Amino acid sequence: MVLSAALDSGLVFLALVAILTSVIGGIYYLTIIKEMFFSLPDNIESKIEEKNFSILDIDNKTYTIQHVSISSPISFIISNITLIILLFLFMNKE
Numbered sequence: 353m354v355l356s357a358a359l360d361s362g363l364v365f366l367a368l369v370a371i372l373t374s375v376i377g378g379i380y381y382l383t384i385i386k387e388m389f390f391s392l393p394d395n396i397e398s399k400i401e402e403k404n405f406s407i408l409d410i411d412n413k414t415y416t417i418q419h420v421s422i423s424s425p426i427s428f429i430i431s432n433i434t435l436i437i438l439l440f441l442f443m444n445k446e
Contacts, residue, residue, distance in 0.1 A: 354370075355367045355370060355371070358370070387426065388426055
C-alpha cells in the first residue's frame with residue numbers, strides 16, 4: 353500500500369530503496385533463525401580454555417573461566433536485546 357502510493361506519486365527511487373532494505377532485513381533475520389534452529393552449537397569451552405581469562409571480584413577473589421557458565425551466545429544476545437527493549441518501554445521519554 354505504501355509502495356504503491358510512492359509509485360503513484362512518482363517516487364520510484366524511494367520505492368526501490370524500500371524494497372531493497374526489506375530484502376536485506378529479511379535475509380538478516382532469516383540467517384538468525386537458521387543459526388538458532390538449524391546449526392549445531394560450537395564447543396565454547398575449548399575456545400575459552402585457549403585464552404587465559406580471570407575475573408576479579410569485589411572481595412579481591414580471583415575467579416577463572418571454570419567458575420563462569422555460558423550456555424549460548426545466542427541466549428546472551430537475546431537477553432540483552434530484551435533488556436534494551438524493556439528499558440525503552442519503562443523509560444519512554446526522549
